[in-house]
Each structure stands twice: as structure tokens, then as C-alpha cells.
Amino acid sequence: MSGNLPDLVDAAGISHRTDKRPLFTLGVASGDPLPDAVVIWTRLAPGPLEPFGGMDDRTVDVEWEVAEDATFRRVVRRGTAHARAEYAHTVHVDVRGLRPWRHYFYRFRAAGQISPVGRTRTAPAPSDEPAVTMAVASCQAFYDGFYTAYQDVVRREHDVVLFLGDYIYEVGVGPTAGVRNQAVPVDFAGEIFTLDEYRARYALHKTDPDLQAAHAAAPWIVTLDDHEVEGNWAGYVSEDGIPHDDFLVRRANGFRAYWEHMPLRLDQSPDGPSIRLHRHLRYGRTADLSVLDTRQFRDDQTSTGGWLPPDEVSIDPARTITGDAQERWLLDTLGRSTSRWNVVAQQVAMAQLDRKTGPELELPMDTWNGYAASRDRVLSSVRDQDVRNFVVLTGDLHRSVASDLRVNFADPSTPAIGTEFVTTSISSGKDGVDADATGRALLAENPHVKYQNVQRGYLSCRLDRTQWTSEFRIVDRVVTPGGTASTRATLVVEDGRPGTHLA
Amino acid sequence: MLRRFTLVAVPLTLLVPAVAVATGNNHLEISATPQPVEVVPLPCFPAGRLTLGMTNTGRKPTIADMRVSGDAALTLSRHQFSSYLPVDQLVKAPLEITVPRGTAPATHTVDLTVGKESLHVPVVIKPVPARDDVLLGEQAVASSTNGNMRLCGGVDGNADSAQWGASGWHDNTKGVFPDTYGVDFVQPTTIGRVVLQTLDSTTYPAAVMGIRDFDLQVRTGTGPWTTIQEVRANTTGRVTITFEPRAVEAVQLVIHDSNDHGYSRIVELEAYSN
Numbered sequence: 133m134s135g136n137l138p139d140l141v142d143a144a145g146i147s148h149r150t151d152k153r154p155l156f157t158l159g160v161a162s163g164d165p166l167p168d169a170v171v172i173w174t175r176l177a178p179g180p181l182e183p184f185g186g187m188d189d190r191t192v193d194v195e196w197e198v199a200e201d202a203t204f205r206r207v208v209r210r211g212t213a214h215a216r217a218e219y220a221h222t223v224h225v226d227v228r229g230l231r232p233w234r235h236y237f238y239r240f241r242a243a244g245q246i247s248p249v250g251r252t253r254t255a256p257a258p259s260d261e262p263a264v265t266m267a268v269a270s271c272q273a274f275y276d277g278f279y280t281a282y283q284d285v286v287r288r289e290h291d292v293v294l295f296l297g298d299y300i301y302e303v304g305v306g307p308t309a310g311v312r313n314q315a316v317p318v319d320f321a322g323e324i325f326t327l328d329e330y331r332a333r334y335a336l337h338k339t340d341p342d343l344q345a346a347h348a349a350a351p352w353i354v355t356l357d358d359h360e361v362e363g364n365w366a367g368y369v370s371e372d373g374i375p376h377d378d379f380l381v382r383r384a385n386g387f388r389a390y391w392e393h394m395p396l397r398l399d400q401s402p403d404g405p406s407i408r409l410h411r412h413l414r415y416g417r418t419a420d421l422s423v424l425d426t427r428q429f430r431d432d433q434t435s436t437g438g439w440l441p442p443d444e445v446s447i448d449p450a451r452t453i454t455g456d457a458q459e460r461w462l463l464d465t466l467g468r469s470t471s472r473w474n475v476v477a478q479q480v481a482m483a484q485l486d487r488k489t490g491p492e493l494e495l496p497m498d499t500w501n502g503y504a505a506s507r508d509r510v511l512s513s514v515r516d517q518d519v520r521n522f523v524v525l526t527g528d529l530h531r532s533v534a535s536d537l538r539v540n541f542a543d544p545s546t547p548a549i550g551t552e553f554v555t556t557s558i559s560s561g562k563d564g565v566d567a568d569a570t571g572r573a574l575l576a577e578n579p580h581v582k583y584q585n586v587q588r589g590y591l592s593c594r595l596d597r598t599q600w601t602s603e604f605r606i607v608d609r610v611v612t613p614g615g616t617a618s619t620r621a622t623l624v625v626e627d628g629r630p631g632t633h634l635a
Numbered sequence: 636m637l638r639r640f641t642l643v644a645v646p647l648t649l650l651v652p653a654v655a656v657a658t659g660n661n662h663l664e665i666s667a668t669p670q671p672v673e674v675v676p677l678p679c680f681p682a683g684r685l686t687l688g689m690t691n692t693g694r695k696p697t698i699a700d701m702r703v704s705g706d707a708a709l710t711l712s713r714h715q716f717s718s719y720l721p722v723d724q725l726v727k728a729p730l731e732i733t734v735p736r737g738t739a740p741a742t743h744t745v746d747l748t749v750g751k752e753s754l755h756v757p758v759v760i761k762p763v764p765a766r767d768d769v770l771l772g773e774q775a776v777a778s779s780t781n782g783n784m785r786l787c788g789g790v791d792g793n794a795d796s797a798q799w800g801a802s803g804w805h806d807n808t809k810g811v812f813p814d815t816y817g818v819d820f821v822q823p824t825t826i827g828r829v830v831l832q833t834l835d836s837t838t839y840p841a842a843v844m845g846i847r848d849f850d851l852q853v854r855t856g857t858g859p860w861t862t863i864q865e866v867r868a869n870t871t872g873r874v875t876i877t878f879e880p881r882a883v884e885a886v887q888l889v890i891h892d893s894n895d896h897g898y899s900r901i902v903e904l905e906a907y908s909n
Contacts, residue, residue, distance in 0.1 A: 183702075183713075183714040183715040184700075184715060189700070217700065218698055218700070275782075303782050303783055304781070304782025304783050305782060306779070306780065306781075306782050306807055310807075318712075319712070319713065321780075321782060322782070322783070323782075323783050325728065326716055326717060326718050326728045327698065327717035327718050327719065328700075328713070328715040328716060328717040331717070377721070377724060380721070381718060381719055381720075381721065381724070381726050384719035384721075385717075385718055385719050388698065388719060404696050404719055404721065405719070
């Protein structure tokens with residue numbers, strides 16, 4: 133870029149920046165905590181919405197430190213990382229040698245500037261079983277609303293935040309950013325395809341102060357859904373029907389920008405159009421967490437995201453939403469677990485969700501509902517392996533739903549074998565309503581559905597030795613700032629008793 | 636302030652690049668078509684479109700960052716084109732070049748650089764051509780524009796509904812009417828016939844997806860809008876409205892409903908002197 137940031141490097145290799153604008157415009161983040169480690173993240177972007185984030189192509193040294201206290205008197209780890217142009221000047225440090233279940237504070241320094249301070253927390257020791265709090269969020273369309281829900285996520289001080297997909301949307305952001313009424317460069321007006329465009333879209337979202345605060349408040353464990361690449365993509369199939377070779381380049385670009393901007397380990401770094409996002413994280417003996425990727429390995433949708441009756445494709449026994457390898461890994465992981473709560477963090481609804489009045493079914497076919505055999509294999513295995521306290525956490529729907537899970541949804545007299553909590557969107561869909569026609573139908577037609585709501589918000593959970601508590605936090609408005617958060621409903625799962633009910 | 640960092644040996648793992656980078660290698664071909672690229676100094680004229688390309692001729696996939704720059708006279712739609720590059724696969728991205736109205740015919744250059752490779756693309760500024768359709772290429776004005784559509788899409792000379800996605804316009808307020816779409820002229824212009832092409836393809840017939848109720852309005856001087864004609868319950872793709880020719884400052888459609896009651900879809904709006 134002309135004129136933006138010519139760093140001057142002297143003979144000793146010390147950089148003298150002539151661009152004095154703030155570097156840490158996109159905040160800090162941490163993620164994927166282990167008992168002794170956590171990934172810390174930042175990006176240098178003096179012009180976050182400019183080409184290359186306002187940086188030139190030189191590598192910049194970034195010092196980092198991790199302390200036990202917010203004033204950094206007790207620093208326990210420090211080092212220097214390198215922010216490289218080929219990674220959009222993002223920094224990922226896998227900080228090791230930490231103590232379990234402790235809060236830590238971290239910050240970065242580059243070119244004489246110091247980043248905001250982030251707070252994180254390591255996972256509990258393998259043998260410990262503390263109570264754990266987690267926030268669960270998804271779907272944050274920038275143009276549909278303000279991220280007010282994250283203010284509440286921060287206020288309630290969760291140990292970890294799970295983000296289940298649609299962190300960005302690939303469609304254009306207009307010149308006034310929808311309801312935000314904020315000037316956005318014309319470069320953001322179109323759908324994104326290239327790596328620079330995906331990078332810029334993450335930068336735009338990450339300029340939001342509420343999102344930055346939520347990242348700075350707790351470690352995040354993330355997975356992606358469709359809009360991080362393209363609405364309704366499935367495996368190598370594009371919604372637009374473009375050639376597979378071209379779509380795989382787009383997918384690689386989406387994955388690359390995703391990894392660059394998320395607090396993920398190198399294990400999750402994509403190899404071109406392939407990324408390994410399914411992974412296993414433990415919270416001591418309190419919870420085993422299996423994070424899934426139900427997009428990359430799925431068979432194509434029977435239709436593009438529609439609600440339809442089951443057909444011969446959707447009930448094809450060979451059909452899969454996880455791919456065979458991920459399915460085997462999941463069932464194996466669940467079978468080996470010795471934790472009290474066995475949590476699957478994933479994208480799309482697993483419980484049968486019929487919205488058609490009467491005996492016929494009309495189901496959301498881009499969810500597990502369109503992959504009946506996949507769901508049967510997983511839920512049957514949960515039953516057969518006697519998986520303890522099976523809880524599925526889901527996003528995507530822009531609505532809150534709480535359901536019992538059973539192998540045969542058609543027979544309410546069969547025992548529940550687990551619970552699904554679908555978190556609503558942070559902003560996608562604008563303000564929403566308490567109940568719409570679909571929501572009312574879900575309650576009426578599905579005996580296993582215990583709760584629904586179509587407002588914006590997130591799920592605030594607490595897991596302990598006796599109970600899982602899910603508070604459905606909703607925000608009264610998101611199309612203007614200053615909305616108020618409250619608990620719309622609290623549902624619980626009791627230890628050893630599959631299924632959920634209102635508290 | 637941070638206290639001074641001391642040198643201590645710590646068991647840290649820094650994440651390192653997993654993919655080789657293209658900077659400085661010779662295994663990358665830059666392309667651009669067409670050459671030269673022609674630009675017409677009108678805000679919505681369908682010219683100045685360049686397809687940028689990168690091809691990885693090495694043996695391993697790579698990530699490449701192209702810098703795009705041009706003479707000060709040129710406005711570029713992008714200054715960066717970065718992508719994953721598989722081996723031997725042309726990866727493309729569009730670049731749109733515009734120049735201010737009144738820019739004199741001349742030849743300029745757009746420079747494309749990846750590492751040590753670079754390509755200099757000639758850009759030829761053309762004179763404004765004679766036009767029967769006086770809206771063609773002029774500045775479109777709309778109440779809103781959907782993020783996946785182009786504001787200029789309704790005055791870009793392409794009235795083919797089959798190319799609707801790439802070359803049409805619709806608003807960004809689904810189910811909310813009225814919507815407006817039109818052109819502000821830079822000088823009084825005589826019109827006596829307006830032709831609307833709303834969406835009308837085999838997949839999306841006008842009776843299902845086209846504009847249903849709309850008013851044609853013109854403005855003279857700084858006065859208020861004058862309604863020339865009200866059209867109601869339209870189900871056809873192409874609507875022609877003829878009237879006594881007059882010199883106007885602006886023309887617009889005020890759309891009150893479409894046949895799906897969702898978006899106002901205009902493939903092309905044209906105006907002629909008679």
C-alpha cells in the first residue's frame with residue numbers, strides 16, 4: 133500500500149515504524165485451553181479495513197507475556213513471536229507450562245505499542261471435577277444487529293466460550309452496514325471469494341468492541357459452519373454450482389482466513405482445502421468436549437436449506453453428515469470417556485424438528501434431520517455404549533430450542549438418551565420474536581422439544597456434580613445499541629437422568 | 636508499561652508457517668485479461684473490467700499475495716488479491732477500474748506484483764460513446780441495494796434476465812416497500828420513453844418475481860417529483876412507457892410491490908428521447 137506503513141529497519145534489525153496508528157485494533161483472544169496450555173492470539177492491523185490491514189510485507193517481532201495477575205507483576209511466561217505478512221500479521225502462541233484451572237492474563241507488545249490485556253483460564257487437572265461455566269454462541273451477522281449479548285457474556289464471567297459457527301457471513305455488507313448505520317468501505321459490498329476478502333471480513337467483525345471484550349474475557353473453543361465459506365456448502369459442493377476445483381480454492385481461502393483469525397493450535401491449521409477442526413478437549417472429570425465439523429465431510433443437502441418431508445435421499449443408510457472417519461472418532465471418544473458430562477459442540481440441529489401440523493413431517497434438511505442414518509448411528513451408539521450425561525450443543529437455527537434426544541423420536545415412550553440445547557444467534561435475524569409459527573409448531577409437533585424462543589442471545593451453562601443448568605439469555609433488542617439481557621428460561625439436566633426440563 | 640523483558644529460557648511453542656509462501660519464488664504466473672483494458676468515464680458504464688489471474692507453476696500448493704496499484708487517475712476496486720494456489724490451476728479475481736466523468740482519453744497502467752514478479756497492464760481511457768439509451772452508464776441512485784447486487788446493475792446495458800445475478804439490481808429491504816431506483820443526470824436530458832426490464836426468466840418469470848406496482852417519476856429543476864404514469868398489477872417482463880418528451884434532471888421508479896412481495900428486481904432501466 134502506498135504511504136501506509138513503511139517500517140524502517142536499522143542495521144540491528146530493529147524496526148522503526150513511521151506509521152504511528154494503533155496496531156492492536158482487532159483486540160486479543162485465547163482459546164483451546166488444556167490443563168497446562170492455552171493459545172493466545174492477536175493481529176497487527178493499523179488499518180483493519182485497508183488492504184493488508186494497513187501493513188507492508190515485512191515480518192514484525194511481537195513480544196508476549198502471560199501473568200498470574202492483571203498488573204503483570206507475576207509474569208510466568210514470555211517470549212517473542214513473529215507476525216508475518218503471509219499470515220496477515222496474525223500471531224498464535226501456544227503457551228505451555230501453565231498450571232491447571234487458573235486464570236491468567238496476557239498481552240502483546242510490538243513497535244512500542246502494548247495490546248489490551250486478555251484474561252484466560254486453563255482447563256482443570258485431569259483428576260479434578262470443579263463446577264464449570266460456559267457460554268455458547270453462534271451466528272453473528274454484522275449487518276443484522278449489535279453484539280449486545282456479548283456484554284452479558286462478559287458480565288457473567290464464564291470459564292469458557294463455545295462458538296458454534298457463522299462467525300462471519302460471506303455475503304456483501306452494504307455501505308452503512310445494515311442496521312448498524314456505520315460507514316463501511318465499498319470493498320465490502322460484494323460476496324467474498326479470495327483470501328484478502330475473507331481476511332477483511334474477519335477484520336470487519338473483529339472491530340466490534342463487544343466481540344473484542346468477549347474474546348478478552350475468556351478462552352474460546354470454536355468451530356465453523358457454512359457461512360465461514362459459503363451459505364449451504366457441503367463437502368466440495370458449492371451452493372452456486374461452481375466447478376469443484378474452483379470451489380476448493382474458495383474453501384481453502386475461507387479456512388485459511390478462519391485459522392488466521394481464531395485462537396486455534398497449529399493442529400487446526402488448514403492444509404489447503406482441508407482442515408481438522410474436530411477435536412477433543414477435557415475439563416477434568418467434569419466434562420469431555422467433542423468439537424465437530426459437520427460441513428467439510430457431509431454428503432450434499434437434499435435441498436438448499438429447506439424444510440421438507442423426509443425422502444429416499446435423506447433416509448439413505450449410506451448417508452453421512454460427519455464423514456466416516458469423524459464418526460468413528462466421535463463414537464470412540466464418547467466410548468472412552470470417564471467424565472460426568474459428555475458434551476458434543478457442533479453446528480446443526482440433531483433432534484428431530486417437525487414443523488408440519490399433523491402426522492406428516494417437514495424437517496430442516498440441512499441439519500442432522502436430513503442425514504437420518506448418521507443420526508441413528510450416533511444416537512444408537514450413545515445408547516449402546518451407555519454414554520453418561522450426553523449433551524449436544526448446537527447453533528445455526530437463529531432460535532433457541534431445548535430437546536430430549538432419543539433413538540426413535542417417533543415413539544415418545546422410549547427413554548431419552550441425552551439432551552440437545554440449540555443456542556440462538558448473537559445477531560443474525562435482527563430482533564426476532566418470542567415465538568413464531570415455526571417455534572409454536574416445534575413445541576406442538578415434537579413431544580421431545582421442551583422450549584423454544586426466536587430472540588437473540590446466547591446460552592449460559594453451569595455444569596457441576598449434580599446438575600447441568602442452561603440459562604437461555606435473551607436480549608430485548610439488537611437493531612439498536614443498549615439492549616437489555618435477561619433469562620428467558622432455565623432448563624436443567626440432572627446427573628444420571630437423560631433429558632431436560634424447565635427448572 | 637511493560638517492565639523490561641529479560642531473556643529467560645521458557646518452554647514455549649511458537650506456531651510456524653505450514654505452507655510455503657510465494658514471495659520471491661519464480662513459480663508463479665500473473666495474468667490479466669483483456670489487455671489493454673478499456674475504461675469509459677461514466678460512473679456505471681460496463682467497461683474497465685479486468686480479470687486478474689495467478690497460476691502456481693511450482694510443485695507444491697502455495698499462498699500468494701498480489702498487490703494491485705495504478706496511476707493516480709484510476710480508481711481501483713481492489714488493491715490486493717490473495718489466494719491459496721493449487722498447482723497448475725488458474726485462480727481468478729475481478730478488478731474494476733473507473734475514472735471520473737470528463738477524464739480525457741489517455742493510456743495508463745495498472746501494476747500487479749507478487750513478490751519479485753510483476754505485470755504492467757495498459758489501461759486505455761476511451762471517449763464517451765454516442766448512446767440512444769440516455770441512462771446507460773449514468774449514475775444510478777437507489778433507496779438501498781442488496782449486498783450481492785450492484786447499484787449500477789440496472790443501467791449497465793445488460794437486459795438479459797438470465798444474467799440477473801451478475802448484472803441486475805434489487806433493494807436490500809425484503810418485504811418493505813416502496814423502493815426507488817433511477818438516475819440523476821448531470822445536465823437536463825430530454826426523455827419521452829422509458830423501458831423497464833424486470834426479472835423475467837424461465838426460472839423466475841415476471842408474474843412470480845417481477846415488479847408488480849410502480850410509478851414512473853421525473854424531476855425538473857429542483858422541483859418535486861412528477862408522476863408520469865402509475866403501473867399496477869404488472870406481470871410482464873418488459874414494460875414501455877411513452878410520454879410527451881421533456882427535459883428532466885432525474886428519473887426514477889417508485890416501486891410499491893413485486894409479485895413475490897419481497898424484493899424489487901430490475902434487470903435494466905432504459906430511457907430514450909422519443
